[in-house]
Structure formats: C-alpha cells, structure tokens
Amino acid sequence: MLKGRSLIEPGDLSLEELQEIFELSEEIVETPAAFKEVCKGKILGSLFYEPSTRTRLSFEAAMYRLGGQVIGFSEASSSSVSKGESIGDTIKTIGCYADIAVMRHPKEGAPKLASKYANFPVINAGDGGHQHPTQTLTDLLTIYLLKNNFLNLKIGLCGDLKFGRTVHSLVKAMSRYHGVEFYFISPPELLIPEYIKAELEQKSYFETTELTEVLPELDILYMTRVQRERFISEEEYLRLRDSYILDKKKLNKAKKEMIVMHPLPRVSEISEEVDADPRAVYFDQARYGMFVRMALIMKLLGVEIDA
C-alpha cells in the first residue's frame, strides 16, 4: 500500500510497488486525458531549496496534468528559510495547506528529516549528492516501456561513473532484476566506486575504458557527462574526451534495437546528429519522467481513476 507513504530513496519501494507504478504510468502514457481531473482539489507543495528547473517543472507539470494545483518556492531565498526557519517548521506549515510535498535540498537527508515531521507524503526530488529517486523511476520507466521488461538486459554506463549519483542509483535499482549485466565504461579517474561493485555479483559486470569495444553487445547505453575538472591532467582529458562522445559513426556499431539514454542536460557527450536516430530516447525519457511522477503522486495520495 503506497497511500500516505513518502519516497525518500529508490529502495523504499518493493519490486511489486515499482511494477504498480509502472503499470499506472503506462496507462497514463496511453490515455493522458483520462487522468486530467483525478487530483482535482489536491495541492502539491513544491519546496525547492535550491534551483532545479528541470525536476521542478516535471513535478509541477505532473500535478497540473492530474488536475491538481501547486504552491511553493523555487529557491531558499524566497522562502521563510532565509529567516532561519527549521525544516520541521516549514514542512508542518506546508502541511496546513498542501496534501503532498516534493522537496529538493542541498543537504543530504533533508527530505528524510522533513518526512519525520510530516503527516502527509514527502517526495525527495534530490538531496545534495545523495538520492534522487524520481530520476531512478524515470530511468526505470523508460526501460520498462521501451524494452518491455527488466530481465537479462545488458546495460552500458558511460562517462563519469565515480561521481554520478544517477548512475549509482540506476545500477542499484537494476541489480534487483534477474540476469542484468553491467558494462562500466569510464576513464581510470572516474571508475565506478568499489562500494557499488561490492553489491553486485562478480560475473554481472565488466569494466572497460573503450566505448566502441563493448557497444555491439549492449541493449541500453546510458550516457553521462565527463567534466573537464574531474581529470587530474589536461592531456588525459584531451586524450579521453572524444572516446566518450557518442556520434553517428560509433552508433553504427550498436544493435538496431539498442536505446541511448541520458539524464540530461547534455553538453557535448552526445553529438546532435545522434538525436535523429530512433535509438536516441533521451527526450522521451524526460517526458516519461513527468508521467512516472504523475503515477507516483496518484499512488501516494491514494487517488484512483474512476472505473
């Protein structure tokens, strides 16, 4: 039962609960008009203690498309936080007005703290470098809709695997499904952390520095940005930079049915010429992010579509 619960980290949801959310998301994708009034009269508190336009707009669009309304703030300076109010007091006050809240905060664990004070659902929309569960739900829904299931998939994760919170959460979430194999593609400076690998079975992952070497094997390629400042030497950055840029030529080596995902924003790691390729699904991914947030809001509020 998801009604009344908060979502703080992806692990809060069982595989069955995830399945429920994805099935509802699929219904919404197919017939969005049927859901346009299910949250009529409900209010989402949108508490963004730091700017995150993409995530905030996705949540707010989700609530509006369900017929609900949104109140809140988009940076801490425009809220009572700037007057020194505690998270507990803010969330209790929001609870007087809203039915559900979404929180983005620069400090790790802030949404969890808020959920302890709240008697209504709180959704973590990113807490520092810690958790961002609705990004993981977005990634999983994209895979669910475009690959039909999660089993026996070969997933390549390419770029900054050391600092990428999105990658860590996705690996953890996908490792819960049978037969999934990971190909970690990164420069030596940006290897996937040991503690992530420690939770995987030895035979379920492969590490390489070369994207083209493993590209023909993959069902999914998840690209991330390689930032210049992460490299110790400039020479190494220049040497490796191009090998982590996906272009048409490299994509020719991939399977016809492979999909290319990216959490966005993209900088230069995927050439714009790739956008026209049917395998490039990163903008669909952003759209699915809104649909999965619609499904999540419905489940946590316990509202259902009229039969």
Add this chain to the structure above:
Amino acid sequence: MLNVNIIKKGIVIDHIKAGSGYKIFKELKLHRAEHSVALLKNVMSDKMNSKDLIKIENEIDLNLDILGIIAPDTTVNIIEEGNIVRKIAVPLPDKVKGTLSCKNPACVSTIENIENVEFTLVDSGNKKYKCEFCDSWTTL
C-alpha cells in the same frame, strides 16, 4: 600493589581493555563528577592479564552505548551495601541514538538541531556506524 577501597554504593566498570579506561572516563565526563571516582589502569587480571577499571561512588545514569562502542565486552557492576547486586554486560550496540554525530559536512544533521540522530552499526570490526539521514559512515 595499589589499593582502592571497596565502595558501598555505586558502579564499577570492569573488564575494560587496558588503555581504554581514560577514553571512557573522558567520554562519560567523569572528570566533572562531584562524587568519588577512581580510574585504575593496568590492573592485574586472571582473565585479561591486564585491564582498566573505573569505580564510581554514587548512582549515576551511564551511557552504555558509549561504553559499548569504546570498549565492548566491558562489565558494569551495580554495587549496593558493598556487594554486587547486578552485572550488566555491554556489547557493541547495533543502533545508537544521540551518542554519535555525523562527520559528513553535507549532512542535514550538521545544520538542523536534531535530537537523537540514529546510527546503525555497519562494520563491527572498525566500529563504523551509518547515519540515518545521509548514510555516510562514522566512528566515535
């Protein structure tokens, strides 16, 4: 041989690993105690060869979690009328509340006034505990 009198009523913290007595003394803030307290170091022991020992001539509330983290397997003896009336074994605790503080500067517990942050044991060999808010590992 050093002699410390038997206490009539109070607490004896026994079987402290030699060398850990001072840390326990300090963490329990016994240097601020207003009653008689004795810290004995390197006491001969049949079981442990050498051990530390703390005697407190009064009833006080002890933070057993701190004891468990610094020196697991310590024994706390409650003394009344000169006799041991109760022995409490102190294991390394699985969970502690309000005893540790998170050392991750990005953790919300460093900016909000949160009472009793809970930490869960994740590495008993190195006595590392996980913060309930940011999941980072810390020690006492």
